[in-house]
Amino acid sequence: MARVLIVGAGLTGSLCAALLRKEASCPLHLSVWDKAGDSGGRMTTASSPYNPQSTVDLGAQYITCSPHFAKKHQSFYDELLAHGILKPLTSIIEGMVIKEGDCNFVAPQGVSSIINHYLKESGADIYFRQCVTQINLRNDKWEVSKETGFPEQFDIVVLTMPAPQILQLRGDIENWY
Numbered sequence: 001m002a003r004v005l006i007v008g009a010g011l012t013g014s015l016c017a018a019l020l021r022k023e024a025s026c027p028l029h030l031s032v033w034d035k036a037g038d039s040g041g042r043m044t045t046a047s048s049p050y051n052p053q054s055t056v057d058l059g060a061q062y063i064t065c066s067p068h069f070a071k072k073h074q075s076f077y078d079e080l081l082a083h084g085i086l087k088p089l090t091s092i093i094e095g096m097v098i099k100e101g102d103c104n105f106v107a108p109q110g111v112s113s114i115i116n117h118y119l120k121e122s123g124a125d126i127y128f129r130q131c132v133t134q135i136n137l138r139n140d141k142w143e144v145s146k147e148t149g150f151p152e153q154f155d156i157v158v159l160t161m162p163a164p165q166i167l168q169l170r171g172d173i174e175n176w177y
């Protein structure tokens with residue numbers, strides 16, 4: 001079974017994992033690694049240490065669906081709405097730019113619930129506090145090194161972190177920059 005590593009448990013990594021699970025024509029062993037202590041990336045929801053019910057979305061607070069993407073991505077919005085993960089945004093947010101045809105959504109359980117939904121759908125093994133430092137090619141496999149622990153080998157590695165963080169990675173991958 002092909003071993004696939006997705007680096008980053010933000011929106012891109014979680015959706016990529018869910019889509020790979022759904023669309024792949026052969027069985028895959030999927031792993032997701034993130035250097036942070038929790039999922040979400042720039043769509044993290046933090047809880048107050050004094051009151052876990054009190055949460056705040058760090059980064060994205062609402063999702064805008066423009067008419068162009070409404071056509072292309074309707075099935076994604078429908079699924080998240082059906083699960084109650086997204087709800088239409090009905091109030092006005094100060095400073096919000098409203099464009100004709102745009103549709104805005106909020107995530108009542110916190111924006112990271114979108115990411116957690118996709119991670120759950122993917123059935124991937126998820127590991128936090130795994131900071132990838134180097135990627136090398138060894139006998140046709142990608143050997144991925146992290147700050148702590150032994151390197152591991154994968155058939156496919158998908159990097160979903162922002163480009164400046166990808167450029168910090170060392171090893172054979174530098175030849176592909």
Ligand SMILES: Cc1cc2nc3c(=O)[nH]c(=O)nc-3n(C[C@H](O)[C@H](O)[C@H](O)COP(=O)(O)OP(=O)(O)OC[C@H]3O[C@@H](n4cnc5c(N)ncnc54)[C@H](O)[C@@H]3O)c2cc1C
Nearest residue numbers: 008010011012034035041042043059060061062131132161
């Ligand atoms: C203040 C702010 C407001 C925003 N508002 C909105 C909004 O209203 N609506 C909207 O749609 N979008 C908004 N965005 C944009 C949205 O948050 C991002 O486009 C989206 O979250 C990016 O997701 P991503 O998975 O591509 O990247 P990220 O969320 O950055 O995920 C990358 C992940 O990779 C991990 N990572 C990085 N380096 C390593 C490494 N070496 N090893 C292991 N893991 C690593 C990181 O910890 C991170 O979890 C906002 C962003 C910010 C910052």
